[in-house]
Amino acid sequence: MTQTATMSTAAGAVGAEDVRHLRTVYSAEELRLNFGGVKALSDVSMDIRDDELLAVIGPNGAGKTSLLNVLSGLYRPQQGRLLLNGEDVRGLSTHQIAKRGLARTFQSAHLFAGMSVLDNIMVGRHHLMRTNPLQAFAYFPWTHREEISHREAVEDIIEFLEIEAIRHQPVDALGYGLRKRVDLGRALAMEPRVLLMDEPMAGMNVEEKEDLARFILDLREARKMPVVLVEHDMSVVMDLADRVAVLDFGRKLAEGAPSDIQRNPEVIAAYLGDAA
Amino acid sequence: MALLPSGVFAESYAADRALVRTGKQWVALGLFVAFLFVLPLIFGTRLTAIGNGILITAIVVVGLQITMGYAGQITLGQAAFMGVGAFAAAALARAGAPFWLCIPLGGVAAAVFGLLFGIAAARIKGFYLALTTIAAQFVFQLAIVNLPTDLFGGSHGLSVPAASIGSLRLTTETSIYYLNLIVCIIMVCGAFGIVRSRYGRAFVAVREDDVAAGILGINVVGAKVLAFLIGAFYAGVGGALWASYIRFISVEQFTLFNSIWMIAMIIIGGIGSIVGAIVGSVVVRGLQELVTALGPVLNEVFPAFGGQLVFAGMNLVLGGLITFFLIVEPKGLMHRWNKLKQAYRLWPYPHA
Numbered sequence: 001m002t003q004t005a006t007m008s009t010a011a012g013a014v015g016a017e018d019v020r021h022l023r024t025v026y027s028a029e030e031l032r033l034n035f036g037g038v039k040a041l042s043d044v045s046m047d048i049r050d051d052e053l054l055a056v057i058g059p060n061g062a063g064k065t066s067l068l069n070v071l072s073g074l075y076r077p078q079q080g081r082l083l084l085n086g087e088d089v090r091g092l093s094t095h096q097i098a099k100r101g102l103a104r105t106f107q108s109a110h111l112f113a114g115m116s117v118l119d120n121i122m123v124g125r126h127h128l129m130r131t132n133p134l135q136a137f138a139y140f141p142w143t144h145r146e147e148i149s150h151r152e153a154v155e156d157i158i159e160f161l162e163i164e165a166i167r168h169q170p171v172d173a174l175g176y177g178l179r180k181r182v183d184l185g186r187a188l189a190m191e192p193r194v195l196l197m198d199e200p201m202a203g204m205n206v207e208e209k210e211d212l213a214r215f216i217l218d219l220r221e222a223r224k225m226p227v228v229l230v231e232h233d234m235s236v237v238m239d240l241a242d243r244v245a246v247l248d249f250g251r252k253l254a255e256g257a258p259s260d261i262q263r264n265p266e267v268i269a270a271y272l273g274d275a276a
Numbered sequence: 277m278a279l280l281p282s283g284v285f286a287e288s289y290a291a292d293r294a295l296v297r298t299g300k301q302w303v304a305l306g307l308f309v310a311f312l313f314v315l316p317l318i319f320g321t322r323l324t325a326i327g328n329g330i331l332i333t334a335i336v337v338v339g340l341q342i343t344m345g346y347a348g349q350i351t352l353g354q355a356a357f358m359g360v361g362a363f364a365a366a367a368l369a370r371a372g373a374p375f376w377l378c379i380p381l382g383g384v385a386a387a388v389f390g391l392l393f394g395i396a397a398a399r400i401k402g403f404y405l406a407l408t409t410i411a412a413q414f415v416f417q418l419a420i421v422n423l424p425t426d427l428f429g430g431s432h433g434l435s436v437p438a439a440s441i442g443s444l445r446l447t448t449e450t451s452i453y454y455l456n457l458i459v460c461i462i463m464v465c466g467a468f469g470i471v472r473s474r475y476g477r478a479f480v481a482v483r484e485d486d487v488a489a490g491i492l493g494i495n496v497v498g499a500k501v502l503a504f505l506i507g508a509f510y511a512g513v514g515g516a517l518w519a520s521y522i523r524f525i526s527v528e529q530f531t532l533f534n535s536i537w538m539i540a541m542i543i544i545g546g547i548g549s550i551v552g553a554i555v556g557s558v559v560v561r562g563l564q565e566l567v568t569a570l571g572p573v574l575n576e577v578f579p580a581f582g583g584q585l586v587f588a589g590m591n592l593v594l595g596g597l598i599t600f601f602l603i604v605e606p607k608g609l610m611h612r613w614n615k616l617k618q619a620y621r622l623w624p625y626p627h628a
């Protein structure tokens with residue numbers, strides 16, 4: 001616990017000092033989540049600040065996905081507070097939190113299998129569109145215009161992710177790396193204010209990882225949006241993250257600048273140790 | 277998109293979203309609709325009557341396609357929803373409501389009834405949902421039999437006033453055909469509008485992965501309820517048309533068996549395709565009519581079998597045909613057709 005305190009006050013890398021003054025976009029306080037006897041999260045607090053990349057690391061089963069599930073409303077924590085842009089969102093359902101600006105990608109495949117790449121990404125626009133069922137039935141000219149204007153936004157994302165060639169392909173026909181890109185495109189189409197990514201690079205080869213890292217960097221450049229990245233690959237984390245939070249057995253072990261985390265003995269013992 | 281012929285690249289997103297893209301497709305569609313309009317003039321009453329049955333069925337099955345094929349909510353209540361629409365429209369017509377109003381109100385009555393099961397779908401999935409929707413059948417039958425006889429006819433059935441628009445009474449097979457055709461065209465166009473709007477995508481998203489759908493900002497419960505509502509509305513409109521066509525309705529016309537046949541239609545036509553729902557309705561109703569027509573003929577050729585046996589045998593053959601078809605082409609006729617089109621376009625490069 002004392003260790004955690006020193007970590008967050010220690011002056012970190014160049015970026016870390018600035019980051020601390022930024023506004024908090026999403027703040028989680030003292031989250032507790034149990035599954036029967038399993039303590040998936042115990043008193044985990046975390047602030048996601050404007051325009052930062054926060055990496056969440058930890059061994060298998062540490063509670064990283066559980067944390068993202070709580071932040072996105074998929075799991076209801078037994079205790080804790082969730083403030084998204086100052087609004088208490090605990091207890092809201094996933095689509096309500098999504099509408100308030102939260103988007104995420106998934107660790108496992110959650111694309112809409114029966115749809116094309118384009119339609120998968122168009123789904124992300126759903127909450128931004130205004131057509132009601134009667135207007136859809138009549139398919140008025142303005143209904144059509146709304147479709148077209150959102151299609152334009154989606155085309156920008158398709159171009160950004162360099163997936164123009166596959167836009168009409170069904171997603172089930174795609175390889176792993178491309179699927180992850182579509183998953184990201186779908187989240188971006190929502191025009192979120194916070195983006196959570198659950199191990200987007202797991203199972204990728206080096207080239208695919210580099211591509212995705214480039215997209216994440218470009219995206220932060222273009223959209224100035226905070227990104228929470230759950231990642232196992234330490235070299236990726238050290239390259240990309242402004243701050244790192246370490247989870248272990250559902251507890252937050254440490255939080256701070258990447259270089260400090262790398263030197264933290266507790267972290268090394270719990271996590272980096274078994275990798276080395 | 278599979279609809280786009282190779283070499284024809286969409287010039288703009290608008291063209292990309294159009295359902296009908298090339299001049300040839302417009303000509304084909306125009307000819308088909310023109311054919312539907314002259315059909316009664318060419319083929320006479322017998323085929324026009326079959327056409328009426330198919331048109332009404334197609335409306336109901338297109339609705340089922342939205343609930344089940346798009347949104348993935350299995351329902352065995354479609355015939356009951358149709359029945360609710362039929363009885364509601366009939367009761368309204370008997371009370372003196374103008375005919376043109378009875379049709380959408382029949383749809384609304386069915387939609388309200390369907391809403392109950394949409395709410396159930398919010399909590400139950402798949403097989404158990406299917407079981408729950410069977411309740412729609414029993415609730416419908418019980419309600420009609422027990423509601424005031426002077427309103428709904430009870431177990432005896434209900435006679436229905438003739439359809440009329442202004443002073444024009446639609447009583448002939450042909451005039452009813454045009455009514456059914458026009459309503460069917462409106463409902464099919466509406467269905468295309470719905471499935472290519474944000475709701476169509478939301479339905480498929482909920483069908484494929486409701487967790488991800490919620491995370492992407494779709495109200496999953498709302499989408500399921502809406503899918504039931506729309507499907508039941510279509511059934512109700514079909515039921516209202518049926519009531520004014522057949523002029524005498526009773527609960528036995530809307531059975532669980534009918535609901536199962538409708539599911540067979542969307543499976544045969546192709547799950548998740550509006551055109552597939554129409555193709556399925558035409559093929560299955562066509563086969564059923566063939567059985568009905570061939571029955572007496574066979575009966576004359578093989579009198580020893582007796583009428584009952586011939587009809588039972590024909591139904592068996594029909595069921596067998598459908599089963600065989602599902603084994604050979606489980607994705608339905610529309611899938612086969614799309615593959616054929618693709619092969620034709622890319623010819624002679626089979627793997628291009």
Ligand SMILES: Nc1ncnc2c1ncn2[C@@H]1O[C@H](COP(=O)(O)OP(=O)(O)OP(=O)(O)O)[C@@H](O)[C@H]1O
Nearest residue numbers: 035038039040058059060061062063064065066067
């Ligand atoms: N839905 C659930 N039901 C029961 N237990 C769960 C559930 N989700 C997570 N857990 C448990 O909570 C703990 C944390 O799991 P979680 O998936 O959050 O870990 P993780 O850090 O994402 O691991 P990984 O690196 O393997 O993805 C584990 O012990 C897991 O078994």
Ligand SMILES: [Mg+2]
Nearest residue numbers: 064065066107
């Ligand atoms: Mg995980």
